[in-house]
Amino acid sequence: MKRVRKAVFPVGGLGTRFLPATKAIPKEMLPVVDKPLIQYAVDEAREAGIEQMIFVTGRGKSAIEDHFDIAYELESTMADRGKALDAIAGTRFAPGAVAYVRQQEPNGLGHAIWCARDIVGDEPFAILLADELMTGTPGCMKQMVDAYAEIGGNLVCGYEVAPEETRDYGVIDPGEVRGALVEVRGLVEKPPPGTAPSNLMIPGRYILQPEVMRILDRQERGAGGEIQLTDAMAEMIGRAPFYAMRFTGRRFDCGSKAGFIEANLALALEHPDIAPHIRAFLAKI
Helix, strand or coil, rough: CCCCCCCEEECCCHHHCCCCCCCCCCCHHEEECCCCCHHHHHHHHHEEECCCEEEEEECCCHHHHHHHHCCCCCCCCHHHHCCHHEEEEEEEECCCCCEEEECCCCCCCHHHHHHCCHCCCCCCCCECCCCEEEEEECCCHHHHHHHHHHCCCEEEEEEEHHHHHHCCCEEEEEEEEEECCCEEEEEEEEECCCCCCCEEEEEEEEEEEEEHHHHHCCCCHHHHCCCCHHHHHHEEEECCCCEEEEECCCEEECCHHHHHHHHHHHHHHCCCCHHHHHHHHHHCC
């Protein structure tokens, strides 16, 4: 069984829910306390042992490439002033450890993943959606990679939500339960209230076999006229082991304004330098 060495980050979206902030700045570069969203996702992948990061970008996303590049002027100035470079250490990649590919049209998540097919090659690969901020020890992708090493096949993250929230997500139709692993018998996209087969949704973390690329090759359109990753995954159920790993850490939906603010507050309250000030401020207001 091949090891998971590559991760795809679909970062080509327009971020319209955060306008006007995202008119000139990629949504993935919005900071949670002191790191941009994409940095949290990359750090999570690194912890899981991922060796190559593949960013599927779009027009106006050059700030992401700049963030993970060498900044000679900044680094030289900091060194001259005797400042440590620890704060930007996580923004550097070894040569060959990062690749960028352009998604020229916004045709859905499945299309974004398909754009990375030549770099992924014939290997299992991870997918991380940066606007889903997952926190835990160990991290979500690390837990998934460890589980994948035992069962292989296809694996998604499963996260429990309130029953009334299932209509907003892709929901798992569960089968056999093996500890933290739940067999995936089907996937239901945004089920009407009261019809969801479970309250286990998929929060933007996947480990998939390269077969998914061959399904996406057909460019079949689903909900919203877009090429849906969920449709391609559903077609793979039954062909190989397909499980969801229950994640018991925390999830913040940073694709929404409310979730983004929640993430900033929660992580600020854990930051040793500013936690007392933030706690006092919240009590005051």
